[in-house]
Amino acid sequence: MSARRPAAMLAFAPERNPDTLPPEQHARLESLVTLLGPQPVQDFAHADARAHLSEVEVLITGWGAPPVTGEVLGAMPRLRLIAHLAGSVKAIVDRSAFERGIEFLHAGLLARLDQSAPGSSDDRSKPRRSHGDRMTFGTPACPRG
Numbered sequence: 001m002s003a004r005r006p007a008a009m010l011a012f013a014p015e016r017n018p019d020t021l022p023p024e025q026h027a028r029l030e031s032l033v034t035l036l037g038p039q040p041v042q043d044f045a046h047a048d049a050r051a052h053l054s055e056v057e058v059l060i061t062g063w064g065a066p067p068v069t070g071e072v073l074g075a076m077p078r079l080r081l082i083a084h085l086a087g088s089v090k091a092i093v094d095r096s097a098f099e100r101g102i103e104f105l106h107a108g109l110l111a112r113l114d115q116s117a118p119g120s121s122d123d124r125s126k127p128r129r130s131h132g133d134r135m136t137f138g139t140p141a142c143p144r145g
Contacts, residue, residue, distance in 0.1 A: 006057040007078070008033035009049075010040035012085065013064025020062050020085050033058055044072045054078070062086055068093045073100065081105070 008029075012020070017040075021029065029035070036052040043049065044066050053075040059068070062085035066072075073079065073096055082089060082097065084106040093104075 005032060005034045006080070007036055007052075007055045008058040008060055009036045009052060009056045010060050010062075011042075011044070011049075011065045011068075012040045012060075012062030013042055014040055016063040017085065029060075042066060044068075044075075050075070057081070058083065060085065061089065061092065065092050068097065070094045070096045073097055073102075 010021075036055055037048060040062075041049040042064070044053065053072070054077060056076045057078045058081045059076070059079060060083045061068070065084075068082070068089075073094055079097075079102055081103045082093060082105075084092075084104070086107055089104060089106060097104075
């Protein structure tokens with residue numbers, strides 16, 4: 001029996017992220033999560049998005065993502081992780097997400113992790129965290145893969 005994959009929603013402007021998820025990475029993502037909808041959400045108030053908000057465990061955002069307001073967060077009681085495919089999420093995510101203990105990853109953090117991996121030419125021994133960002137690897141919120 002295979003493990004249940006977390007429910008994930010993509011939220012960004014596709015035209016601003018044309019190379020963000022090439023087909024091979026999109027396929028890899030679909031092997032790790034159950035995507036709630038075939039296209040990225042561009043407005044959480046849209047009926048198609050609202051129909052799935054209560055199921056979202058992982059929110060994958062990028063450039064042009066709609067604001068993740070307190071109201072949106074309230075509609076996502078299962079949300080455990082926001083993975084941002086760009087820099088900081090501070091401009092798009094309501095502060096209550098940090099207070100709620102939602103985990104965050106962003107592209108800058110992932111790049112630092114990659115550079116600090118064994119065998120990397122980068123001499124930093126540990127990735128630095130951006131203000132407000134936390135990470136927990138090997139947990140259901142952020143499985144190794």
